[in-house]
Amino acid sequence: RPVVRPLPAGAAPGADAGREWTDNGALSFLAEASDLLAGHTDEDKVASLAGQLVVPRFADWCAVWLRDDDRSRLPRLARVWHAHESHIEELRAALLQDPPPAAPRTLPGRAVACPWPSAGAARDGRTPGAAVRCDLVVGGRSVGTLMIGRAGLARLPDEVLGLIEDFARRVALAVLSARRYALQANISRILQRGLLPREEVAVPGLDTALVYEPAGEGTWAGGDFYDLLRLPDGRWRFALGDVCGSGPEAAVVTGLARPVLRLLAREGYSVPETLDRLNREVGEQARFLSVVYGELAFRDGLVDCTLTCAGHPLPLVRDASGTVRPAARPQLLLGVEQETAYESQSCTLHPGDTLLCVTDGVTERRRGRQLFDDGDGLAALFADCAGLDATGTAERLRRAVYAFAPELPADDLAMLVLRSPAPDEAPASG
Numbered sequence: 001r002p003v004v005r006p007l008p009a010g011a012a013p014g015a016d017a018g019r020e021w022t023d024n025g026a027l028s029f030l031a032e033a034s035d036l037l038a039g040h041t042d043e044d045k046v047a048s049l050a051g052q053l054v055v056p057r058f059a060d061w062c063a064v065w066l067r068d069d070d071r072s073r074l075p076r077l078a079r080v081w082h083a084h085e086s087h088i089e090e091l092r093a094a095l096l097q098d099p100p101p102a103a104p105r106t107l108p109g110r111a112v113a114c115p116w117p118s119a120g121a122a123r124d125g126r127t128p129g130a131a132v133r134c135d136l137v138v139g140g141r142s143v144g145t146l147m148i149g150r151a152g153l154a155r156l157p158d159e160v161l162g163l164i165e166d167f168a169r170r171v172a173l174a175v176l177s178a179r180r181y182a183l184q185a186n187i188s189r190i191l192q193r194g195l196l197p198r199e200e201v202a203v204p205g206l207d208t209a210l211v212y213e214p215a216g217e218g219t220w221a222g223g224d225f226y227d228l229l230r231l232p233d234g235r236w237r238f239a240l241g242d243v244c245g246s247g248p249e250a251a252v253v254t255g256l257a258r259p260v261l262r263l264l265a266r267e268g269y270s271v272p273e274t275l276d277r278l279n280r281e282v283g284e285q286a287r288f289l290s291v292v293y294g295e296l297a298f299r300d301g302l303v304d305c306t307l308t309c310a311g312h313p314l315p316l317v318r319d320a321s322g323t324v325r326p327a328a329r330p331q332l333l334l335g336v337e338q339e340t341a342y343e344s345q346s347c348t349l350h351p352g353d354t355l356l357c358v359t360d361g362v363t364e365r366r367r368g369r370q371l372f373d374d375g376d377g378l379a380a381l382f383a384d385c386a387g388l389d390a391t392g393t394a395e396r397l398r399r400a401v402y403a404f405a406p407e408l409p410a411d412d413l414a415m416l417v418l419r420s421p422a423p424d425e426a427p428a429s430g
Helices: 015-022 026-037 043-054 085-097 158-195 248-266 271-284 377-383 390-403
Strands: 061-066 076-082 111-114 129-138 141-151 207-213 224-230 236-243 289-299 302-310 316-318 324-326 345-349 354-358 413-419
Touching (some): 026 043, 043 061, 043 076, 043 141, 043 158, 061 085, 076 085, 111 158, 129 158, 141 158, 224 248, 224 413, 236 248, 236 413, 248 289, 271 289, 271 302, 316 377, 324 377, 354 377, 354 390
Antiparallel strands (some): 061 076, 061 141, 129 141, 207 413, 224 236, 289 302, 302 345, 316 354, 354 413
């Protein structure tokens, strides 16, 4: 990759000097800048990277101001970078005292000369130089200002000004992209808080553990979801589901599913009746939903489980001897056929038995062509968790999912572990 050589201090500011700066890799520099700036999700990191790209290749120092949508607020000095680190704080103090004004409306995104920072800050050998500022403009809107300075020059060559303008446009696009990502991530966090239970996940009398890890940073809410609900008569309902797809449309289905499940359970509908009605609601949204939905009833040290598995990885039960078996039969995804009649299956958790429910972020974790659950891999690993409590079981499975492939999971990861304590164990508290 060609290297852009910085103009020697004291060099003449004529056309030859401009070519010295721009002819030795200017296009390579802009391509590198576009590549490095793209994809950043934090506007302050974009500002920091911009300074490091410019200094010392084209300038002795660089400063970036960021401006939000509230025009009444002054721009924020986000980053100051200097070829000599000992000058950074001095330069910052001077720039805070005398921030650059916005460029004239007639020169949007153009580099214009501006005064060297006051009090002799940012000097190199106490020799002042030339400074320019360039508004960071994208879509006709300024998102900030880039300012650079080079000691020992009366003015910056025109060739360099053009290069800085091209660079500033790339910085502006990266800042706007980072802001949009941050806005989406914030909306997602707000949605996620509203779509999941606020209360602690625990069922009195059972050892309970939950793993819930959305894939990616700042992704849209609306993938996997879970719920636990105590009914007035002491029974419990639980759900672990996965909306097909992502984005706000999937979040709508997630936002629909949990309230409907809760409402119908409180109104006395059975497990299959509840899914019959939710199936019709999901079908009207033109989306699909997989879910394992069940009820827990306690009697004489036993836990009776009523389960329905609709298009979801089958729930598994491990008994005290370590034998693992499916706890339900597979049935159709919700939203495929509105007139589907769902059925439930029953099992009983004896002391020492454990019920495991997972989403396909576990079973379909991929390593090349191999899936985590190929050859009943999940059941084999679950059987090997004998002697572990619910938290230990969940953690061993979680670590195994991550260790299965070198890259991070591309799908949400969720699992619910419900274990009936053995007679010599203290029951879980509510």
